[in-house]
Every structure is written in C-alpha cells, then in structure tokens.
Amino acid sequence: MTVSPPPAIGGGLLKIQEVASELGLTTRSIRYYEELGLLSPAARSDGAYRLYDSSDIDRLRFIKGLRDDAGFSLAEISQLLEDEEARVQSREAFSHTEDPAERRDIVVGSLARVERQARILRDKIARLESMVEAVDGRLERLNRRLADLDAGGSGSVK
Amino acid sequence: MTVSPPPAIGGGLLKIQEVASELGLTTRSIRYYEELGLLSPAARSDGAYRLYDSSDIDRLRFIKGLRDDAGFSLAEISQLLEDEEARVQSREAFSHTEDPAERRDIVVGSLARVERQARILRDKIARLESMVEAVDGRLERLNRRLADLDAGGSGSVK
DNA sequence: TTTAACGTTTACGTACACGTGAAGGTTCGT
DNA sequence: ACGAACCTTCACGTGTACGTAAACGTTAAA
Secondary structure, eight states: OOOOOOOOBTTTBBOHHHHHHHHTOOHHHHHHHHHTTSOOOSEEOTTOOEEBOHHHHHHHHHHHHHHHTSOOOHHHHHHHTTTHHHHHHHHHHHHHOOOHHHHHHHHHHHHHHHHHHHHHHHHHHHHHHHHHHHHHHHHHHHHHHHHHHHTTOOSOOO | OOOOOOOOBTTTBBOHHHHHHHHTOOHHHHHHHHHTTSOOOSEEOTTOOEEBOHHHHHHHHHHHHHHHTSOOOHHHHHHHTTTHHHHHHHHHHHHHOOOHHHHHHHHHHHHHHHHHHHHHHHHHHHHHHHHHHHHHHHHHHHHHHHHHHHTTOOSOOO
16 A cells, blocks of 8 residues: 655645645635635635645644634634735735835735734733733632641631 | 612622623623533522622632633633532531641642642643744744845845 | 512523535546 | 546534523612
8 A cells, every 4th residue: 555645736735635634624614714814825726726835834823823722713813814915915916026125015014914913922921921820829828828727727818 | 979889798799790790791601601510609699699709709700811811612611620519619618627637638629729720821821932932933034034135135035 | 668770590592613514516646 | 537636605503602582589779
C-alpha cells in the first residue's frame, strides 16, 4: 500500500479537505466561515475548487484559536477581522504594483490591523489575569483560615 | 420623588432581581444557571423567593467572568465548578462543626478546588499568550517588509 | 386593604454555530 | 474512463443559552 504523497498542486496551494485535516476543522466549517466573510481562499482552480495558500492557513489557524482558545464568538471574530476585504485587496494590490510607495501604504495598513488584533488579545489576557487575582485572593483567605486552624483558632477569619 | 432605600432584608440577603441588577445578568440567566447546577441560593424566603448571600454573589460574579471574559461554555464552567454540591456541603458542614480537624479537612478541600480553578485560568492565559506571540510574529514580518521597502527593496521578504 | 412590583414554575420560542444530508453537476488523479 | 473528491444550493436537525409568555402566589408601600 502506498501513502499518498503530498498533493502539492501548483504553487503550494491546498484544497479544502487538506486544509481541514491539517487544522482539525471540517470542510463545512471552513465554507461556513467563508459564508460569514471571515476568509476567502487565495484562489480557485479552473474547476472552481477552493485553493488555500499559507496566509489563508495562518488566518484559519488564527480564527480557530480565537474560537477555541480565546472563546470569541464568530460575530466577535468577524468584528476583530472585519478587514477581510481589505486583506484580499492588499494581497491583490501588493502583487499588482511595483511602486514602493504603494507597497508601503499597503504594509502600513496591514500593520495597523494586526496591531489592533494584538491589542484585543492583550485586553482579554488582562481580564483573565484580574480573574486569576480574584482566585488568588480566595486562595489567600483559605490559607489564612488553615493557618488559623493549625494555630488552634476557630477558622473563622475575617 | 424618592429613591428606594437599600432593600437590605434580614441578614444581608438579596432577591434575584437585586442580584441580577448588581451583576448585569437577567433573572432568567441566574435561574438557568441554577437549573444547570452551577449554584444554589443560600436560602429561600417564606414565600419561596430565592435569597442570595455574598458568597453566592461572588460565585455568580466568577461564573460571569468565566463566561464573558474567559469565554468558557456553561458546560466547561460546570466542569470547572463541578463541586457546587461540595461547596454547599462545605458551607453547611463548616458551620455545623466546631471540631478543628473537621474544619481543617473542609478548608483543605476548598483549597484544592480553588487551586484547580486557578490552574485552568492560567492555562487559558498561556494559550492566549501563544496567540499573541503568533500575532507578534506577523507584526515583525510586516515591520521587516516595511524596513526593506524603506531601504529601497521590493518588500518581498522571505 | 388594595395594588403594583416582584416572585414562582412550566413551557414553548429563538438566534447562533454549526452538522448532516440530498440532489445534481464538475474535476482530478490514475 | 472511472471513482473519489470537489462544487453549488437547499433544507432540515442539534445543542447552547437564553427570551418570552402564561397563570398564579408573595411582598412592600400607599
């Protein structure tokens, strides 16, 4: 028996099932995200197959992280990434121009968007950290009770 | 016109709407959380009104944080807090015993549960931080492109 | 004492985030 | 040329997290 070799069509583009397997998603979810405008594949084959490049994969991985790890809803994610159109246009525009000034503008725009994403994540982390502080506070109180009990007290600590 | 004075019945217990307003929840949600076994009110009035004490409020605030800030599902939260029965029993047991050894056991049990909660939160933070790292990576690449462009390059950085 | 505001349970409705399936056609690798 | 994988559109199913309404009891204030 043979193991299928890396399909690797054309310029390293992947078909939907390949992407799904790699990321642990279903093809249905990926198409659904596309319906919601969260991403669009870099290209279509002659026959209209969705073809994803590495930046698409990154983006999907990011989306999955936002959902599974950060717990954002798809609505929030589409806010956070409300720039898919801009991204697509950047991709087009960047490759269709040689003018360094235009390219610079495109990159600066991307920077702004990505910086906004980083800020939102850091906000979330801050909120989680304040929850950890609250939990640590409870831990401290419990430890004081324990100390009180071990010192012969009643364990009713203020 | 007069502003209603703080209701403050009996021993500082609050009715469901008071709790809901204070925490920014609906009464429906609070009852729903109770259905799921996430919490039970400290007491009921003669007329069967739910009455909440400050530890209930803390717990509800924690649940809300887990949902809104940490993005846990109610199922995950009930896992995380799968100890509501233990908590209720602790509350009862602690006040119904004077024996320091028994009280110690109860406090040690609570400590274990709260420590588990802290660990789960820190795990979540770690995952978010790795997402931030990924985003920072993208930022770096974009910055390198920018530098390349500003140095007269094409902006096509490997 | 009355009445408005608030509470109770029971039960059905709904928006979101998909999953599942079907029909009918296209494309790709061998 | 074959089958597997893909495409589109349509539609219905599912679990979660509540919303909303009905019918009725409770409580606080006038």
